[in-house]
Amino acid sequence: MANRTNVGGWLQGKTVRKGGITSTNAHSTRSNTPQVQSTSTTVFGGGVKDSSGRTSEYFSMDDQCPVCKSDRYLNPKLRLLVSSCYHKMCESCIDRLFTLGPAPCPICQKVLRKLAFTPQTFEDLTVEKEVAVRRRIAKEFNKRRDDFQDLRAYNDYLEEVEDLTFNLINDIDVPQTEARIAAHRAENAALIERNVQRDEQYAHALKEQEEIERQEREQRASEARREEEMEREEREKGRREIIDRLETSSKNAAKVIAKSRAEANKRSSARTAADTVLKSNAQLLRSRAAQSTVVPDVPHVPLQDDWYAYEDIYTLMSSYEDPYSEAVRKDREGIMRAGGYRVEEAWERALRSAVMGLDLLPLVGQGISDVDKDPSSQPDVVMAAA
C-alpha cells in the first residue's frame, strides 16, 4: 500500500541527489545542494525511498561511466543508473545502447531493457542488490507467526526464507532458487494474497487513525482559537460595561468595579471547567487507542518456570522488627537504597533460605558422590595443573 502511493512520487520526478563521501573538493558546495532531476527518459522500479517517499540518489564527484569513461569533469550532468545485473552506466550510454530495444549489457552480456535501470541509493552496489532482493522476497514470503502451528515451524520457515535470500544475493544456484520461490508462490497463493490484504488493511487502519488524530488536533486548535476570541470579546464587553455602569450608577466606584470583576471571574471559571471536560475526553480517546495496540504482557518470573521456590511454606509480612535492616529502613534520603535495593527482597531471600532444604535427609553410606563421577576433581590432576 505504502509502496504503491510512493510509486507516483518518483514518477513525478521527485528525485533528490545525495552527496557521496568523496565529494570534498572545490565543487562540493554546489554538488551537495539537492537537485530535482527529470526522470522522463528513464522509468524504473528500484531505489530506496526515504520516509517522505522520495528517492535519495547516491552521487559522488568521482563518478565515471564504466562504458564510455566520461566523468563528472567532462559532463557535469553525468548521472549513473544501475542495471538489473547491478552494473552502472550513464544515461547517455543507456539511451545509446537500449533505445532500439533490449540489448546485452556491455559488461556482463546479460540482456537488459531500458526500463530496468534504477537510480543508485547506496554507495555499495551489493547493498543495493540485497535491498532489492529482500524487497522482492518479502512480497511473496509474507507468512506470520500465527500462520504456523508452533514456533519451531515458524523458525524453520524464516530460515528457509533467509537461505533463499542469501542464494539470490550471492548468485548461488539461481535457477534452483527461483524454482523454489515459484513453488512456494504456487503453493501458498491464497495465503500470500490474504496476508497482503491483511497488511493493507493494517496500513489503512493506521492511516485512518492518524487521520482521526489529525482532525481532532485541528478541531482542538480551532476550538482554542474561538475560545480566545470569545474571551477577548468578553473582556472588552466587561470593560465597556464597567464604564457604562460608572456613568449611570451613583454608587461607590470601587464597589461597582469589584462587582463586575467578580462576575467576570465566575464566567471564566465556568469556561475552564468545560475545557477540562473536553481535554479529558481527548485523553480518554488516546489511552483507548494505545490500549488497542498494546498486547498485555504477563510479567515473567524466570525463577519459577522450572523450580519450586518454597513460596507456599513462608509468607512475607509487610514489615519486620529487624535490627539488621534498621539503618536501611531509617535512611530517609534513600542513599542506602540506591541501585534499587529493597529490604523486602533481602527479607524474602532470608525467609526462603530459612525454609529451603528443611526436609532433605542427609546422605547415608557411600552413596552418590562427585568424586566418582567427576574425574577432573581427582587431586593429582589439580596438582599437575599448578
Added chain:
Amino acid sequence: MAAENSTKATSAEAGSSSLGKKKPLYEASTQYKNWRYSPERLEDVRTQLNAAAVAVIRNTFEADEPGSSSGVAFLDAGEEQLLVKLYISKIPQLCGHFRFPEEVEATAISYLKRFYLKNTVMDWHPKNVMLTALFLATKTTNNPISLEAYTSNIPKTSPSDVLDLEFLVAQSLGFEFAVWHAHRALWGIWLDLQSLPDLSADLRPQDVYEIALKHVRASRFTDAELIYTPSQIALACLSIASPLICQRWADSKSAVSPSSQPLSEVLEDTLGAIKFMVMQAGQPPDVESVREVDRRLKLCKNPEKVVGSKAYLARIAEDEHRAEQKRNKKANDVRRALAEGDPFGSELTDKEKAERLAELDEDDD
C-alpha cells in the same frame, strides 16, 4: 526466538521428568549437587586423599634418596583435619580485623573446607590457602578489597602469596563460588518467627538470637555444612539456644510443608545430629597439638613443592625440558612449513587434525 524455544524445551523436560512437580530451588545449587556428603563418604574421601598423597611423597623421597622415607612420620587424615581447623579459626580473626561482613567469613571458611576435600595439607600448606580463600571470598561475595590493602595488613605476606594460589583454589572449588549459609537461614527463621501469632515479642528475646548465632559460628568449625542444609543447621543452633522457640517454628512449618515425609520426623534425627556435632566439635583446636602436627608437616611436605630441594629442582628441570621440547617442535614445524611453500601450512588430514587438537588440550594445563 531461539531463547523462547529453549525455555520451552527445558520446561517441557522438567515437567515430564517430575510429572508436573517442580524441583526445589536448593536442589539446583552446586552446594547440593557437588558438595553434599554423607559422614562416611567424607571420612573416606579424606583417607583416600591422604593415602594417595603419602604414596606420592614417599615415592619422591625414595627417588631423591633411597631409604629416606622410612623414618618420616606422615600426617594422617585426622591430623590434616586438625591443621585445617586451626586455620579456619584464623579466618574470623582476620575478618574482624578487616571488618568484613559475616558473608565473607562464612564463604571463605566453606572454600577452605572444600579445598581440602580435593587437596591435602602436605601439598599445600593451609596458611596461604586460607589467605587466598579469604581474598577470593571477598570478591565472590561482592565485598572487594584491593590486593595491596589486603596483603599489607597481614604480616609477612606478599601479593604473590595470595595470587599464586588463586587459580588453584578456584579450580579445586570447581569454580563453584556460590555458597548458601546458615547465618542467613537463621536470620530468616528469626524474621519468620514474627509471623507466628502466639509468639509475642517478649517470648523471643533478642539474646536468644545472639546465642543461636554464636552456635552457627561454632558450626563452621564442623563438617555440618558438608552434610546438612543451611536451614537445618540454623534450626539446630536455634534449638540449642531455645528448644521451645525452635519447636514452635518447626511445628508451624510441618503444618504447611508439602513434602511426603512428615517434616518433624526428618528434623528430629537431623537436628539431634547437628546439635551433637556443634557441641562436640564446634571450637577451635588445641594450639599445642596443632603445633606438634605442624612441626611434623615440615618434615613430610611434598618435596616437589619445597623451593630448593632436590625434588623441586628435578621437577623444575623436567618442566623446562618439556617446554624446551615443545618449543623445538614448534620451531621445526614452522621451518618445515616454510620449506614446503605455504607459510600457513598445507591442509591437514583428519589424523593430523586430531593430533593437533590433542596438543592444544595439553597446552591448556
